[in-house]
Structures are given as C-alpha cells and as structure tokens.
Amino acid sequence: LCATSITYPYILIKSRMQLKQSKNENERYSSLIDGLRKVIASEGIAGLYKGIESKLLQSVLTASFLFMSKEALFSYAVKLLVVLGARKSLAGSK
Secondary structure: OHHHHHHHHHHHHHHHHHOOOOOOOOOOOOOHHHHHHHHHHHHOHHHHHOOHHHHHHHHHHHHHHHHHHHHHHHHHHHHHHHHHHHHHHHHHHO
C-alpha cells in the first residue's frame, strides 16, 4: 500500500500522457515534471491522487489472492510430501 501511494502520481501522469491529449499545446504534458506541475496547478495536490481508491483496492485484492494461493499450494505440497514419505516407509519395511 505504501508503494502504491508513493508511485501513484507517476502512474497518473504516465497514463494521462499515453491518452490522446488536447490539441492545445499548452495543455499537453511534455514531461513527467511538466505533468506534475500542471496537475497541481489545475487540480491541486489531491489531483495527483484522483482515483487512487480503486488502485488500492486492486493492490489489496491482488496481495490477498497471492497469499491465499501460496498458503493453499504450501498445504497441498506438505500433504503430498507426507503421503510420499509414508509410501517410502511402507515400501522400505517390506
């Protein structure tokens, strides 16, 4: 969440630069710094974080699915190793 909050202004400016911009040369972003200046001038500091709610939700959901998948995979791997270990010990005792 911290990384998302820090990098979000960059992502915002980058995505706005990639979109079709105004034909007016003064409204276009020529660089990252120029984009930051124009957003702050027209929308204030809050403009740099416009739409961050959905990005934070995406980050939280992605992390939770990743941890859930990791835990499930770890659980199945442990069970598999237990079963394989039991088979080896049964085969060794015959």
